[in-house]
Amino acid sequence: MAVAVAVALLVVLLVVGLANRGTDTDIADAVALGERPPAPALTLPVLHAGGGVGPVGRDVALADLRGRPVLVNVWASWCTPCRDEAPVLERLWRDVKGGGALVLGIDIQDVSDDARGFIREFRLTYPSLRDGNGSRTTRGFETTGVPETFLIDRDGNIAWRHIGPVTAGEAGQVRELIEGL
Amino acid sequence: MTRRRTWRAAFALIAALMLVAAPAALAWNPTDMYRELRCPTCETPLDVSNSPAAQRIKEFVLERWRKGWSEDRVKDALVADFGREVLATPPKSGFDLVAWVVPGVAVLGGLAGIAVLTRVWARRRRADDAPAAPLSDADAARLQSELDRLGGP
Numbered sequence: 425m426a427v428a429v430a431v432a433l434l435v436v437l438l439v440v441g442l443a444n445r446g447t448d449t450d451i452a453d454a455v456a457l458g459e460r461p462p463a464p465a466l467t468l469p470v471l472h473a474g475g476g477v478g479p480v481g482r483d484v485a486l487a488d489l490r491g492r493p494v495l496v497n498v499w500a501s502w503c504t505p506c507r508d509e510a511p512v513l514e515r516l517w518r519d520v521k522g523g524g525a526l527v528l529g530i531d532i533q534d535v536s537d538d539a540r541g542f543i544r545e546f547r548l549t550y551p552s553l554r555d556g557n558g559s560r561t562t563r564g565f566e567t568t569g570v571p572e573t574f575l576i577d578r579d580g581n582i583a584w585r586h587i588g589p590v591t592a593g594e595a596g597q598v599r600e601l602i603e604g605l
Numbered sequence: 606m607t608r609r610r611t612w613r614a615a616f617a618l619i620a621a622l623m624l625v626a627a628p629a630a631l632a633w634n635p636t637d638m639y640r641e642l643r644c645p646t647c648e649t650p651l652d653v654s655n656s657p658a659a660q661r662i663k664e665f666v667l668e669r670w671r672k673g674w675s676e677d678r679v680k681d682a683l684v685a686d687f688g689r690e691v692l693a694t695p696p697k698s699g700f701d702l703v704a705w706v707v708p709g710v711a712v713l714g715g716l717a718g719i720a721v722l723t724r725v726w727a728r729r730r731r732a733d734d735a736p737a738a739p740l741s742d743a744d745a746a747r748l749q750s751e752l753d754r755l756g757g758p
Contacts, residue, residue, distance in 0.1 A: 500657075533687070
């Protein structure tokens, strides 16, 4: 009887595991294969308004931004590479916003005053959302750390993923990718 | 005599100054709070985490402690920024109280169960050890006849 129960439990575990193992659970692999997995269904409050995203404190869903390419940058004020990257992203934002694209920061695992100080320090004008403990963003985008950047196409699918800071040398390529969507 | 009085006055003054000047924050200890907070990056208690986020939260706690913030105020500020997940232990109010009550109830229930089982087993054992009822005359006669048949005494 006990053996039968144990076997039944194992079968249930196997079925549940297989049922939850969708091909869309690995963003990195899918993007590397040229696929465009859907962006996670995130809804987060606005930390810094801009580009039509706001006002501060309002909940914004990534799905609401469909129809325009969105470069999502996951950042934190304590992240040293994010300091190098912020001016690059600000320049990129100024370059692409005329074409309707959006650069959107998501601040995670940060003291809110620090995050606002970071935005002031680098005079960032692109909007940022805030995910206090970061769990929704890190799970949703399957991030490995900060900074990480994702390009979401007009249909809400992830077209490109980048681990680490977007450097000045890479900004041109990113701009081409955005303009190609 | 005058010197002793001067010393006493100085001591009293210093003690009074310490009482007035000591911030309310000294009633709690930041390192104790580190154990009660969870690093949002590595999800371990803050005191065993060296991630940049954990370091920053430690600094945040220390800065507020120095400013004389109360323990609750610091925790409230952290919960506002990082959510309740930043607390390594759930608050002792509302639904989270269940997390504190259930283990105690489970232990008490277990102890009560052990007590009941012990009594039941002891009663059963006493019943087993009780002397057997004397045989009726008919049973005694039957037993004797069986023993005689088997060649017993």
